[in-house]
Amino acid sequence: MPQSQPAKGGVIDVQALIDERPFTGYQWLILILCFLIVAVDGFDTAAIGYIAPALVQDWGIQKSELGPVMSAALFGLAFGAIFAGPLADRVGRKRVLVLSVFFFGLCSVATAFAPSLGWLTALRFLTGLGLGAAMPNAVTLTSEFAPQRRRAVLVNTMFCGFPLGSAVGGFVAAAMIPHYGWHSVLLLGGVLPVVLAVLLVFLLPESVRYMVLRSYPVEQIGKVLQRVTGAAATATGYVIGEQAPATRSPIGTVLSPGYRLGSAMLWSTYFMGLVIFYLLTSWMPTLMKDAGFTIERASFLTALFPLGGGIGTIAAGWFMDRFNPNKVIALTYAATGVLIYAVGQGTGSQVLLGVLIFLAGTAMNGAQSSMPSLAAAFYPTQGRATGVAWMLGIGRFGGITGALLGAELLRLQLGFDMIFTLLAVPAFLAAIALMVKHFGGRPAGTTETGGRPVATH
Numbered sequence: 001m002p003q004s005q006p007a008k009g010g011v012i013d014v015q016a017l018i019d020e021r022p023f024t025g026y027q028w029l030i031l032i033l034c035f036l037i038v039a040v041d042g043f044d045t046a047a048i049g050y051i052a053p054a055l056v057q058d059w060g061i062q063k064s065e066l067g068p069v070m071s072a073a074l075f076g077l078a079f080g081a082i083f084a085g086p087l088a089d090r091v092g093r094k095r096v097l098v099l100s101v102f103f104f105g106l107c108s109v110a111t112a113f114a115p116s117l118g119w120l121t122a123l124r125f126l127t128g129l130g131l132g133a134a135m136p137n138a139v140t141l142t143s144e145f146a147p148q149r150r151r152a153v154l155v156n157t158m159f160c161g162f163p164l165g166s167a168v169g170g171f172v173a174a175a176m177i178p179h180y181g182w183h184s185v186l187l188l189g190g191v192l193p194v195v196l197a198v199l200l201v202f203l204l205p206e207s208v209r210y211m212v213l214r215s216y217p218v219e220q221i222g223k224v225l226q227r228v229t230g231a232a233a234t235a236t237g238y239v240i241g242e243q244a245p246a247t248r249s250p251i252g253t254v255l256s257p258g259y260r261l262g263s264a265m266l267w268s269t270y271f272m273g274l275v276i277f278y279l280l281t282s283w284m285p286t287l288m289k290d291a292g293f294t295i296e297r298a299s300f301l302t303a304l305f306p307l308g309g310g311i312g313t314i315a316a317g318w319f320m321d322r323f324n325p326n327k328v329i330a331l332t333y334a335a336t337g338v339l340i341y342a343v344g345q346g347t348g349s350q351v352l353l354g355v356l357i358f359l360a361g362t363a364m365n366g367a368q369s370s371m372p373s374l375a376a377a378f379y380p381t382q383g384r385a386t387g388v389a390w391m392l393g394i395g396r397f398g399g400i401t402g403a404l405l406g407a408e409l410l411r412l413q414l415g416f417d418m419i420f421t422l423l424a425v426p427a428f429l430a431a432i433a434l435m436v437k438h439f440g441g442r443p444a445g446t447t448e449t450g451g452r453p454v455a456t457h
Contacts, residue, residue, distance in 0.1 A: 076128020312366025
């Protein structure tokens with residue numbers, strides 16, 4: 001969409017003003033706060049995996065009994081995202097963000113004191129609801145405060161907090177569990193977001209695009225905009241110069257004829273990406289061991305897959321800001337498919353196999369982590385939180401599918417090369433879906449919404 005220019009007569013286009021001003025310290029603060037949100041999100045999402053061995057030993061249960069506990073958070077993440085998106089488009093990004101971070105923090109604390117597997121499963125589901133609600137709104141808020149010229153790389157950089165939080169959780173668990181027990185990891189994973197939620201109340205602003213859309217007082221918008229841009233708040237009104245559907249319903253916007261095809265393709269792409277990601281992260285060590293590698297070598301090779309994720313994510317964002325983002329991410333998924341296929345053929349040399357796994361992980365993580373940025377740029381303000389959240393929520397079922405599919409492929413006793421050949425298929429399907437979205441074009445026949453001046457109070 002072409003960049004809008006500030007309107008005449010004292011009425012300012014807020015996005016045009018953000019686009020033309022330098023990136024300020026206050027915008028860096030917003031970026032850092034959202035980075036911390038997804039980092040504690042990543043920590044709490046991965047926590048159950050890190051405490052599982054100690055939990056099994058402490059409670060004297062079978063590993064298989066943890067299956068419902070492991071999947072409970074995934075279902076919570078999916079439903080939390082699906083319900084929180086429309087809510088954020090109605091009541092505001094900040095309000096839902098603060099409540100969701102506070103909620104999953106409290107649930108994590110409660111999980112540390114779960115007396116049984118049943119309670120543990122229920123509390124992990126509730127924790128997942130909060131986790132699923134937090135991430136899409138952090139993406140939306142970051143996107144709406146970022147200048148267009150740097151939006152993708154900034155959103156992708158913020159999103160790197162999730163894998164970093166997950167990785168830090170592993171080191172923290174290794175240090176704390178021997179001395180303080182598995183409960184300590186969940187307690188820390190609960191206290192940190194509660195403290196962060198309190199900070200968010202005082203430090204995080206509401207999205208100015210949302211405030212204009214919902215006709216907040218001009219003075220309130222002006223104060224936030226002045227802190228964000230450093231420009232004096234002298235406007236008589238504010239607008240958001242964007243084309244959007246006439247409907248005021250967030251869900252109606254995402255499912256409207258102009259956005260329906262793009263929405264379906266975003267869901268399909270994210271679903272396919274998580275099929276690959278969860279199948280490999282859940283089953284790659286087993287696949288490697290079955291292919292003849294030692295447990296130590298299988299673990300080392302598996303660890304190479306997420307290692308280049310941060311590089312891939314930031315690089316993908318950089319290219320998205322300079323070229324057509326749909327084509328950039330479609331090409332990255334296609335490269336993922338080629339590299340995954342090559343992994344299945346490269347077992348003859350461990351060095352070559354390690355390089356291929358690292359490159360496949362860099363491409364895979366770069367493409368998948370760029371999808372929230374792609375979704376945020378696709379939807380108008382009135383449906384942005386819903387659009388991003390529904391993509392993330394529906395895509396979570398791809399993760400569940402990937403974990404189950406891995407078990408089925410192992411049961412069929414397919415060879416290492418055949419499994420990786422089959423696994424390249426969803427990567428190519430993801431690339432095709434994004435090209436369909438690209439050639440489907442922007443919604444046509446829409447009217448200007450949110451572009452009315454806000455009355456002076």
